[in-house]
Amino acid sequence: MSTISKADVVVIGGGIVGAAVARELSRYQLDIVLLEAETDIAMGTSKANSAILHAGFDAKPTCWKARLNVLGNALYRQLQDELKLHIGWTGSLVVAKDPVDMAVLEELLVRGQQNGVNGLALLGRDEVLAREPNLASDITGALWAPTAGIICPFGATFAFAENAIRNGATLLRETPALDIVVENGRVAGVRTPQGVINTKFVVNAAGVRADDIARLAGDESFTIQARKGEYILFDRSVRNLVNSVIFPAPSKISKGILIAPTVHGNLFIGPDAQNIDDKTDIAATGNGMDRVITGARRLVPNLPLQAAITQFSGLRATAEDGDFILRESEAARGLVHAAGIQSPGLTAAPAIAQVVSALLKEAGLKLSEKRDFNPANPLKPAFQELSWEQRSSLIASNPLYGRVICRCETVTEAEIVAAIHSPCGARTVDGVKRRVRAGSGRCQGGFCGPRVTAILARELNIPMTEVRKDSIDSRLFFDKLPGNCEVPAHE
Numbered sequence: 001m002s003t004i005s006k007a008d009v010v011v012i013g014g015g016i017v018g019a020a021v022a023r024e025l026s027r028y029q030l031d032i033v034l035l036e037a038e039t040d041i042a043m044g045t046s047k048a049n050s051a052i053l054h055a056g057f058d059a060k061p062t063c064w065k066a067r068l069n070v071l072g073n074a075l076y077r078q079l080q081d082e083l084k085l086h087i088g089w090t091g092s093l094v095v096a097k098d099p100v101d102m103a104v105l106e107e108l109l110v111r112g113q114q115n116g117v118n119g120l121a122l123l124g125r126d127e128v129l130a131r132e133p134n135l136a137s138d139i140t141g142a143l144w145a146p147t148a149g150i151i152c153p154f155g156a157t158f159a160f161a162e163n164a165i166r167n168g169a170t171l172l173r174e175t176p177a178l179d180i181v182v183e184n185g186r187v188a189g190v191r192t193p194q195g196v197i198n199t200k201f202v203v204n205a206a207g208v209r210a211d212d213i214a215r216l217a218g219d220e221s222f223t224i225q226a227r228k229g230e231y232i233l234f235d236r237s238v239r240n241l242v243n244s245v246i247f248p249a250p251s252k253i254s255k256g257i258l259i260a261p262t263v264h265g266n267l268f269i270g271p272d273a274q275n276i277d278d279k280t281d282i283a284a285t286g287n288g289m290d291r292v293i294t295g296a297r298r299l300v301p302n303l304p305l306q307a308a309i310t311q312f313s314g315l316r317a318t319a320e321d322g323d324f325i326l327r328e329s330e331a332a333r334g335l336v337h338a339a340g341i342q343s344p345g346l347t348a349a350p351a352i353a354q355v356v357s358a359l360l361k362e363a364g365l366k367l368s369e370k371r372d373f374n375p376a377n378p379l380k381p382a383f384q385e386l387s388w389e390q391r392s393s394l395i396a397s398n399p400l401y402g403r404v405i406c407r408c409e410t411v412t413e414a415e416i417v418a419a420i421h422s423p424c425g426a427r428t429v430d431g432v433k434r435r436v437r438a439g440s441g442r443c444q445g446g447f448c449g450p451r452v453t454a455i456l457a458r459e460l461n462i463p464m465t466e467v468r469k470d471s472i473d474s475r476l477f478f479d480k481l482p483g484n485c486e487v488p489a490h491e
């Protein structure tokens with residue numbers, strides 16, 4: 001028996017797209033179920049990308065990518081306050097090194113203007129170096145896009161999902177869609193390990209797996225190619241190396257290896273681009289690191305490799321014609337695809353959600369607005385960013401704020417406990433890391449990892465041997481020695 005046997009809409013995939021769709025639909029009087037196969041949301045492409053809110057000059061004017069990038073960028077400006085999103089409006093520079101690159105920048109300028117991007121400007125060499133003194137001295141100019149920004153991509157995914165849940169949506173994690181029931185050419189349900197959820201409307205937001213989901217409904221109309229991109233992340237000591245997002249002139253298949261700050265004060269380089277067959281392959285490789293370092297050195301020659309703290313990679317979900325696939329399936333009416341969502345999918349997500357909502361309406365879903373829809377998430381204090389007075393008053397109200405669990409990022413036990421008990425709360429060690437940054441610093445969890453594990457066991461009321469690092473099979477301990485390793489809440 002399923003824990004939920006029927007829904008108005010089932011959204012398959014808890015990435016930024018599925019979460020934004022669930023939140024958009026939660027404006028209406030609907031029973032919405034968001035299904036995620038993994039232990040947590042934001043564990044696919046939405047956790048490993050360049051985290052840039054692109055301005056919108058890359059894509060050709062007539063395609064979905066162009067329209068939804070510019071609209072998504074604008075929507076994030078509205079959503080920032082409502083959803084308490086962590087965004088820095090840094091602007092971006094695409095730099096040129098020769099006349100061929102300069103011609104590309106001029107094309108991008110015209111395309112960007114056609115796409116409706118505001119404030120684009122071509123800058124000369126001296127102006128660029130005045131803004132970014134650490135760039136390579138052989139650059140010849142750059143395209144400046146003031147509307148570009150940087151965001152915490154998993155924070156945004158949690159924020160959309162949390163707001164959807166606050167407005168009545170249900171999130172089911174560790175619940176893969178196994179099959180789509182189709183009767184007389186229309187969707188009738190989604191089969192999960194817990195049983196069938198009867199529904200007439202399904203949104204396919206399964207990232208690199210979106211073609212597999214389509215096939216479950218007998219729809220073979222598209223294929224998704226995974227294209228891997230690897231990254232290196234640096235610690236906060238080198239954050240000031242660049243002030244904005246720095247791209248090279250783009251190639252046909254990617255925006256190129258870039259260097260960018262993060263909203264948390266780090267810096268990263270990457271990604272490369274490799275087509276791969278295994279959609280689970282997110283290994284970081286020596287060759288990938290070499291490519292990323294070589295590419296980034298073309299932008300910033302004095303790269304501080306000693307400040308590297310980790311590496312990671314993500315998979316682009318590339319469709320045949322390179323554009324987003326946003327339409328109702330012809331094979332199974334009521335199934336709406338949000339597929340092929342490669343870059344700028346993070347930027348476009350809130351706009352994609354609006355398109356998906358309109359497609360569902362065209363497909364027959366009744367959208368009646370809820371009177372009590374609450375668009376806002378509450379502010380969650382980040383201890384590290386507070387003044388000493390604010391910290392003291394928090395500790396007075398809750399002593400767990402006085403216990404710093406992650407020394408690198410100054411994350412307290414109170415923040416970890418709140419992250420576990422919030423809507424779509426953390427269930428894994430890396431889930432805590434992605435929500436409150438415990439384990440994100442220079443030691444990468446070497447110090448706080450065991451404490452976070454013990455707090456998860458205590459708060460979720462599970463044995464330590466049941467706590468996972470991240471994915472379903474990532475248990476940290478297989479047995480327990482005699483003795484007490486629990487962390488009491490009041491030592």
Ligand SMILES: Cc1cc2nc3c(=O)[nH]c(=O)nc-3n(C[C@H](O)[C@H](O)[C@H](O)COP(=O)(O)OP(=O)(O)OC[C@H]3O[C@@H](n4cnc5c(N)ncnc54)[C@H](O)[C@@H]3O)c2cc1C
Binds near residue numbers: 012013
């Ligand atoms: C290297 C790289 C750099 C990028 N840089 C940027 C950028 O700077 N800016 C930008 O705007 N975009 C960027 N993107 C694109 C952006 O990250 C993606 O467009 C976006 O994250 C896609 O989100 P999604 O929700 O479609 O997919 P995902 O985040 O992959 O979510 C899909 C979810 O579906 C789940 N799932 C799969 N199968 C099932 C099933 N059967 N049942 C239930 N759940 C299932 C998965 O576990 C996953 O959580 C980049 C992408 C990559 C790879």
